[in-house]
Amino acid sequence: MxxxxxxxxxxxxxxxxxxxxxxxxxxxxxxxxxxxxxxxxxxxxxxxxxxxxxxxxxxxxxxxxxxxxxxxxxxxxxxxxxxxxxxxxxxxxxxxxxxxxxxxxxxxxxxxxxxxxxxxxxxxxxxxxxxxxxxxxxxxxxxxxxxxxxxxxxxxxxxxxxxxxxxxxxxxxxxxxxxxxxxxxxxxxxxxxxxxxxxxxxxxxxxxxxxxxEELDWLPYMRYGQGFIRLPGQDATPAARSHYTWREALPGTKLLTEGAVSDVVRELRPEDAAAEVARLFGPSFADELWIHCLLLGRQAEDAARRHAPEGAAPDRDPAVRRLREAAVSTVGPAGLPPEHRPSVGPAHAELLSAYAWTGISAGKVLLERTRADRR
Structure with missing residues (x-):
């Protein structure tokens, strides 16, 4: 009780x-x-x-x-x-x-x-x-x-x-x-x-x-079909609620460059899935969603390594696996402009989720590369 x-x-x-x-x-x-x-x-x-x-x-x-x-x-x-x-x-x-x-x-x-x-x-x-x-x-x-x-x-x-x-x-x-x-x-x-x-x-x-x-560091987010980054300490600045595109904000992360992001996109983004998302929702959205998921995956992996309790293994906990699937299932529809969200049927949602997972998974590669650059 x-x-x-x-x-x-x-x-x-x-x-x-x-x-x-x-x-x-x-x-x-x-x-x-x-x-x-x-x-x-x-x-x-x-x-x-x-x-x-x-x-x-x-x-x-x-x-x-x-x-x-x-x-x-x-x-x-x-x-x-x-x-x-x-x-x-x-x-x-x-x-x-x-x-x-x-x-x-x-x-x-x-x-x-x-x-x-x-x-x-x-x-x-x-x-x-x-x-x-x-x-x-x-x-x-x-x-x-x-x-x-x-x-x-x-x-x-x-x-x-x-x-x-x-x-x-x-x-x-x-x-x-x-x-x-x-x-x-x-x-x-x-x-x-x-x-x-x-x-x-x-x-x-x-x-x-x-x-x-408790600590988010820099935070990737999407709104109306475009990817943004909330920078560390942004809440304490006069521009607390300003929206910075991921390109504008990358220097503020002090870790990533547009070139490093582009390299991973070129090497790891699945071309067939990207083409299908582009056909359905436009090339710009296909690019922005995958890069957002790449940055999101990088930050989630970094947060788990730095803050999760020792021995935590999300992939071995069925409830956490289902939670992660739920989180990824909403990233595509939520990232669309409002007028396009009602058009996302089950097949499109499945495509967007699978596509998003490829970007999130690639985030680990991006993290390893940036960590290596700092050593």
Whole structure:
């Protein structure tokens, strides 16, 4: 039995009240947090303040979930066990597949980790999030003074201040975003799904005992068909949220050159698969996706070598193997521009996943070469 006492609320709008009530009933959640001004300007924060104010007496933690989220029946028990393990942290149980934090979770999955520290400059994913009661009260007091309407942006700003750490992201994702509509104006982002969709039986041991990736170094990510790199310490600069293409950012890694990347592309990228991806989604996307996966594979291998517990062997753990497969299954569709994601059927998804794996596997070669260059 977990010792954490978790109260809970579902954020909802009257137009979605029925689905929110179904979620409360199925998961055994505490209450509905209804938008207090449903005809006003859309504001997730307005409703989030209601959710964070509905903490049950005697609770140690508050779990807030949005109404357009699918989750397993034993979600509250899983949250409570995770709160026991990380009693002072904000815990996010959903991460979008196309965000910087999604890239962080995907990298962590490939490295075999169960949790990863969120990048501090991006919004904190709040579709399913748990806070210690003291942190929840502090956030509510802080957010009441904000003119921002996006609760995920205010949460990130709150966690950045006062020396607080950014949220811990659950790498295996047992929750899923449902639909593409958005009361808060995010529908233009298209299909938004979990980065590492995982069955709860696989997720439990990874979340309860998996290692935590706290240091990301430089982070490859994709958005709208193009590859980028988040540089070390970027959050502490005036350009914290700027996007640097991988070519622009390579000098900042202090390890790689465009020539070294091009050599591996030329030697190891499978021509037939590249041609098929180019035919379906365009030559630029075929290039950008493979190079992104090459850099991602390099960084995941480096993270595993530097941070994984001694003796950890992800390839020998079936749950971790399935987690890694899930992470790679989303990298292609997530990297596409939003208007192209709905066209990815099962056959295309399989092609993109197989293609992505070739780039990720080549990342180990790139790592060995750059390590040799430093000796």
């Amino acid at each position: 977990p010792t954490a006492r978790v109260s809970s609320a579902v954020m909802t709008h009257p137009v979605r009240r029925a689905q929110a009530e179904e979620l409360v009933a199925r998961l055994g959640l505490g209450s509905l947090a209804l938008d207090p001004d449903p005809d006003g300007t859309p504001s997730a924060l307005r409703t989030a303040l209601i959710a964070w104010a509905s903490i049950t007496e005697g609770a140690t933690h508050q779990f807030m979930i949005q109404d357009d989220v699918a989750a397993p029946d034993d979600m509250l028990d899983l949250v409570a066990h995770c709160a026991d393990r990380f009693p002072g942290d904000a815990l996010a149980f959903y991460t979008n597949w196309h965000a910087r934090n999604g890239a962080a979770a995907r990298l962590a999955a490939l490295a075999g980790a169960g949790w990863v520290r969120a990048v501090p400059e991006e919004f904190t994913p709040t579709l399913a999030i748990c806070l210690p009661v003291a942190l929840a009260d502090g956030f509510r007091r802080y957010a009441e003074r904000s003119g921002e309407r996006h609760d995920d942006e205010v949460m990130a700003d709150f966690l950045r201040r006062g020396g607080r750490r950014s949220a811990l992201l659950a790498v295996p994702t047992v929750t899923e975003h449902t639909g593409t509509s958005s009361i808060n104006g995010h529908a233009t982002q298209g299909v938004r799904l979990a980065v590492c969709p995982t069955a709860v039986d696989d997720a439990r041991p990874l979340l309860s005992g998996g290692w935590v990736l």
